[in-house]
Amino acid sequence: MFSLDLLRDAIVFGLLVGCFYAAVSIGLSVAFGLLDVPHIAHPAFLVLGSYCTYVLNQHGWDPIVAGIVLMPAFLLLGMMVYRFYYETFEKRGTEAGVRGLAFFFGVVFIIEVGLVLVFGVDQRLVEADYIGTSLTLGDMRLPLRLIVAFAVALVLTIGLSLYLSKTFTGRAIKAVAQDEAALRLMGANPVRIKQWAFGIATAVTALAGALLIIVGPVEPTMDRVYIGRTFCVVVLAGLGSMSGTLVAGLILGVSESIVLTLLGASWAPAVAFGLLLIMLGIRPQGLFGR
Amino acid sequence: MRSRAGGYSFWIGAAAVLGVAALAVATVKNEYYFFAAYIVVQFVVLATAWNILGGYAGYVNFGTSAFFGVGAYIAVMLIKATGMPLGVQILAAAAVGGALGFGVGLLTLRLRGIFFSIATVAITIILETTVINWRYVGGATGIQILRPPVMEPFDSYTKMLLFVAVLLAIVAVAIARYIEISWLGRGLRAIRDNEEAAECTGVPTLKLKLIACTISGALMSAAGAPLAMYQSFVEPASAFNLTYSVSALAMPIIGGTSHWIGPVLGAVLLGTVQQVVTVTVSSELNVLVVGVLLVLFVVAAPEGIVGLARRFAARLRKRES
Numbered sequence: 155m156f157s158l159d160l161l162r163d164a165i166v167f168g169l170l171v172g173c174f175y176a177a178v179s180i181g182l183s184v185a186f187g188l189l190d191v192p193h194i195a196h197p198a199f200l201v202l203g204s205y206c207t208y209v210l211n212q213h214g215w216d217p218i219v220a221g222i223v224l225m226p227a228f229l230l231l232g233m234m235v236y237r238f239y240y241e242t243f244e245k246r247g248t249e250a251g252v253r254g255l256a257f258f259f260g261v262v263f264i265i266e267v268g269l270v271l272v273f274g275v276d277q278r279l280v281e282a283d284y285i286g287t288s289l290t291l292g293d294m295r296l297p298l299r300l301i302v303a304f305a306v307a308l309v310l311t312i313g314l315s316l317y318l319s320k321t322f323t324g325r326a327i328k329a330v331a332q333d334e335a336a337l338r339l340m341g342a343n344p345v346r347i348k349q350w351a352f353g354i355a356t357a358v359t360a361l362a363g364a365l366l367i368i369v370g371p372v373e374p375t376m377d378r379v380y381i382g383r384t385f386c387v388v389v390l391a392g393l394g395s396m397s398g399t400l401v402a403g404l405i406l407g408v409s410e411s412i413v414l415t416l417l418g419a420s421w422a423p424a425v426a427f428g429l430l431l432i433m434l435g436i437r438p439q440g441l442f443g444r
Numbered sequence: 445m446r447s448r449a450g451g452y453s454f455w456i457g458a459a460a461v462l463g464v465a466a467l468a469v470a471t472v473k474n475e476y477y478f479f480a481a482y483i484v485v486q487f488v489v490l491a492t493a494w495n496i497l498g499g500y501a502g503y504v505n506f507g508t509s510a511f512f513g514v515g516a517y518i519a520v521m522l523i524k525a526t527g528m529p530l531g532v533q534i535l536a537a538a539a540v541g542g543a544l545g546f547g548v549g550l551l552t553l554r555l556r557g558i559f560f561s562i563a564t565v566a567i568t569i570i571l572e573t574t575v576i577n578w579r580y581v582g583g584a585t586g587i588q589i590l591r592p593p594v595m596e597p598f599d600s601y602t603k604m605l606l607f608v609a610v611l612l613a614i615v616a617v618a619i620a621r622y623i624e625i626s627w628l629g630r631g632l633r634a635i636r637d638n639e640e641a642a643e644c645t646g647v648p649t650l651k652l653k654l655i656a657c658t659i660s661g662a663l664m665s666a667a668g669a670p671l672a673m674y675q676s677f678v679e680p681a682s683a684f685n686l687t688y689s690v691s692a693l694a695m696p697i698i699g700g701t702s703h704w705i706g707p708v709l710g711a712v713l714l715g716t717v718q719q720v721v722t723v724t725v726s727s728e729l730n731v732l733v734v735g736v737l738l739v740l741f742v743v744a745a746p747e748g749i750v751g752l753a754r755r756f757a758a759r760l761r762k763r764e765s
Contacts, residue, residue, distance in 0.1 A: 192558040242743050251557050255504045256697050257742045263690050263735035270728045378686060382569055385562050420584065424573035427566035434563050438554055 163294060164415040165408055170296070170304045172407020174369055176400045177307030178362040178380065179387035180314055184355035186385075187394035188331040189348050191239065192251075195258040197380035198265040199356060203228065203363020204278075204372040205269055211280040211367075218282075218306060221364025225357040232356025236349045262377065269374035277371035285368065303365045310361055311403075314354075315396030327351040331394055382426035389433050392440025402441065405429075454621060458614045465610040469603045478606045480723075482674060484715035485609040486667050490688065491695035491707035492616040493663035497656045498693065499701030500629055502636030503552060507564030508692035510571050511541050511661050513684035515668025520581050520678050523589055530608065530673060537669035538662040545661020549654040556639070565689075572684035586679025589672050605670050616663045621704040623659070632656055664692075687731055691718075694738040700750025709749050 178200055185193040203224060210220035243254045279285075284298040318324040326347050329337050334344045366372060366380075386406055391398030410425045433440065472478070490508055497503050515537035522528040522536055544567075551563050576584045591601050598604040623629050631652040634642035643649045672678050691714065699710025714737065718730040745752055 186558070192561075194558070194561070252498065252502055252504050252701075253697075253742045253746055255558060255561055256693060257739055259506065259690060259693065260735045260738035260742065263731050264739065267728050267732035267735065271732070378569075381562070381565055389559075389562075420577050421573060424570045427569045431563060431566045431570070434555055434559055434566075435551070438559060 159293075160415055161412070164411045166294065166296070167300075168408030168411030169404055170300045170407070171369075171411060172404035173307045173311070173400070174300075174303045174365055174403070175383055175387055175406050176403025177303075177310045177365055178359075179384040179391075179403060180311050180396070180399050181355040181359040181362060182384045183388050183391065183394060183396065183399045184314075184318075184327070184358075185352055187388055187391075188327060189236075189351055189355075190331075191236070191352065192255045192258060193355075194255065194381065195261040195265065196359065197377035197384055198262045199228070199231075199359045200363045200366060200380060200384075201269065201372060201374065201377045202265055203360040204367040204376075205273060205363075205374075206360070207364040207367050208273075208278045208280055208372070211282075216282055217280045217364045217368050218302070218361075221361040224360040224364070228360035229353040229357040231353075232359075233349050233353035235356070236352035240345060240349070266374050266377065273374065275373060275375075277373045278367070279371045280367050282368070299368050303369050306361070306365055310358060311396070311400050314358060315399075317354075318396060323347070323350065327354075328394075379423050379426075382423065382430060386426040386430040386433070389430055389438070389440055392442040395440065395442040398440065398442035454618075458618065462610060462614060465607055469598065469607055475600060475602055478600075478602045480719045482602065482606045482609050483719060484712060485606065485613050486670075487691060487695060487711040487715040488613040488708055489609070489616045489667040490664055490692040491699070491711040492613070492620045492704070493660045493667070494692040495696040495701055495704075495707040496620055496623060496663075497660040499696050499706070500623065500632040500636065501653060501656050503556075503653070503657075504558075504561045504693070505548075505564050505660070506561045506686075506689050506693070507548070507568045508664055509684045509686055509688040510564065510568035511544060511664030512668035512671075512688045513568075513575070513680070514544060514571060515541055515665030516671040516678050516683040517575055517581055518665065519669040519672040520587055520589065523672060524581070524587075527592070529592075530604075530670065533672075534608070534612070534666050534669040538666040541665020541668075542658045542662035544665070545657040545659070546654060548661065549657030552653045552657065553650065565686075568684055568686070568689070572680050575680045575684070582679070584680060586677055589676050589678065591673055591676055601673065605674050608670060609667075612663075612666060616667075617704055617708060619659060619663070620707070623656070624704050628652065628655065687734075690731070690738070691715075691734055694734045694741075696748075698737055698741045698748055700748030702747065703750045706748050706750045713749075 182193060182196040185191050185196060203221070206224050207217050207220045210223065211217050215223070239254065239257070243257065284302050286299075288295045288297045289301060318328055326337070326342065327350070330344045330347045330351070337344050337347070383406065387399060387402045390402035390405060406426055406429060409429065410422055413425050414422050490512065494505060494508055497505055518537040518540050519533040522533050528536075548564065548567065552560060555563055575581060581587055594601045594604055598607070623632070631642070631647045631649075634647050635649050635652060639649060668683070671683060695710035695714050696707040697710070698714055699708065700706030714734065717733055721730040721733055741748060747754070
C-alpha cells in the first residue's frame with residue numbers, strides 16, 4: 155500500500171540523490187551550457203573518473219580523497235580534449251555540428267570499450283567506512299554513503315558556482331559564454347579561457363565520478379543512463395545556470411525516487427529521458443534559461 | 445545533375461547485385477556466410493537510412509536503435525498475435541517506423557544540433573524501458589521466436605533472409621539516390637547549410653524535414669523487422685542497443701555523406717571488418733573499431749572515403765593536364 159511515510163521517504167531520498175545528480179551534471183553545465191561544446195562524452199568521463207577512483211581505492215585510498223587527487227589529472231585531460239576539439243572543429247568552422255557530435259559520440263564508445271577491455275563488464279565497488287552503514291533518524295534509515303555523497307556534491311556545486319560568479323577567471327568564463335567577440339576586442343584570448351573552463355569542467359567530473367562509485371556499483375556502460383540524467387539536469391536548469399543546476403538535480407532526484415516507489419525500479423531510466431523530452435518539447439531554454 | 449545514362453547504370457548495378465545474391469543463394473553451401481553477410485547488408489540499409497536525415501539535412505540522429513528495435517518488436521507482435529508472413533512484418537514495421545519518424549520530424553521544429561540528437565537518444569531509452577516493462581512481448585528477458593518453414597525457392601531460412609535484406613537494401617539505396625538527385629535533396633542540403641536562409645528563400649523546410657524523417661524512420665524499422673526471424677530470439681537490451689546507433693552514424697561518415705554510395709561503402713567496409721573482428725577477436729573490440737575509425741575519419745578525412753576518392757581523382761586530372 156502507498157502511504158504517506160513511503161512518500162516522505164521517497165522525497166527525502168530523492169533530495170539526497172538529486173543533489174548528487176546536480177554534482178554529476180555541473181561539469182556538463184559548464185562544458186555544454188556555457189561553452190556550447192556538444193559534450194556527449196561527459197557521462198563517459200564520469201564513469202572513467204569512477205574507475206580511476208576504483209583503482210586508487212584498491213590501493214587503500216579513500217574514494218573522496220582519490221577523487222580530489224584525480225582532479226589535476228582530469229584538468230589536464232579536459233584541456234587537451236578541448237584543445238584538440240578546437241583545433242579540429244571550432245577553428246575550421248565548417249560543419250562543426252555533425253562532425254563535432256560524431257567525434258564525441260565516437261569518444262564515448264572508445265572510453266566504454268576501453269574500460270570493458272581493462273576491467274571487464276562486471277560491476278565494481280569501492281570500500282570505505284561510510285559505505286554499508288546507515289544513519290537512523292526517527293523511523294527513517296538513510297544510507298550513510300548517500301549522505302556523504304550529498305554533502306560533497308553540495309560543496310562541489312556551490313563551490314563551482316561561487317568560482318564562476320566571484321573570481322576573475324570565473325567571470326571571464328561567463329563572459330566568453332555571453333559574447334566571445336567582445337572579449338576578443340578587450341584583448342583577452344577566448345580560446346585559452348574556454349580551454350581552462352573545459353579543464354575545470356572535466357576536473358569536477360573526476361570528483362563527481364568518485365561520488366558515482368560511492369553511491370552505487372559502476373559498470374562500463376553506465377554512462378548511457380547518465381546521458382539522460384546529466385542532459386536532463388542541464389536542460390531543465392537552463393543552459394549555463396549554476397543555481398538552476400542544483401534545483402534541476404533535486405527535481406530529477408525527487409521525481410525519479412517517486413516513480414521508483416510507485417512503479418518499480420525498471421521504469422527509473424525512463425524518468426530522466428522523459429523529463430528531458432517534455433522539457434525540450436515545451437521549454438527548450440529551461441527553467442532558468444538565459 | 446547526373447545524366448540519364450547514370451540512371452541506367454545504377455539500375456543495371458542494382459540488378460547485378462541482386463543477381464549475385466541469387467547466385468550465392470543457389471550455389472554457396474556454408475550457412476555462416478549468409479549469416480554474416482546478412483548483418484553487413486542490414487547495416488547498408490541502416491546507414492543509408494541514417495544518411496537521408498543526417499547526411500543530407502544535417503540532423504544527427506542518435507536514435508537509430510529506437511527505430512531498429514521498434515521494427516523488431518512490431519515483427520514480434522505480429523508473429524505472436526497472428527503469425528503474419530515476413531513481408532507483412534516488414535511492411536508493418538516500415539509503417540510504424542515512418543509514423544515514429546514523423547513524430548521525430550515534428551521535434552525538429554524546435555530542436556536542432558545536439559538537442560535533436562539527445563532527444564533521439566531519449567526516445568530510444570524510453571521505448572526500451574517500455575518494452576522491458578511489457579510482458580506480452582517478453583519483457584526484459586526477451587522472447588523466443590519459432591521460424592516458420594522456409595518458402596519455396598530457398599533451401600534455408602537464413603538464405604531467404606539475406607535475399608530479403610538485399611532487396612531491402614536496394615530499395616533503400618534507390619530511395620536515397622532519388623532524394624539526392626531530386627528537388628528533395630536540394631532542399632535538404634539547403635537546410636543543412638543554413639536553415640533560416642532556406643526558409644527565407646521559400647524552401648518548405650518543415651515539409652522536407654518531415655518527409656526525410658518519415659522515410660528514414662520507415663527504412664530503419666524495416667531493417668529491424670527481420671531481426672526476430674534472424675536471431676529466433678529478441679530481447680530489448682540487444683534490439684535497442686546503442687551500438688546500432690553508433691554504427692549507423694559511423695558508416696555514412698566514414699564512407700562520405702554527400703553521395704549515396706558513401707553509406708554503402710562505409711557499411712560494407714565497416715560491417716565486414718566488424719564481422720571479422722567479432723569472429724576472430726571479440727565483440728567488444730568491434731565497437732572499439734567503430735569508435736576509433738569514426739573519430740579518425742571525422743578528424744582526418746571529414747568528407748569520408750568519397751571525399752578522399754574525389755581529391756585523388758582531382759589530383760590525377762591535374763597531373764594529366
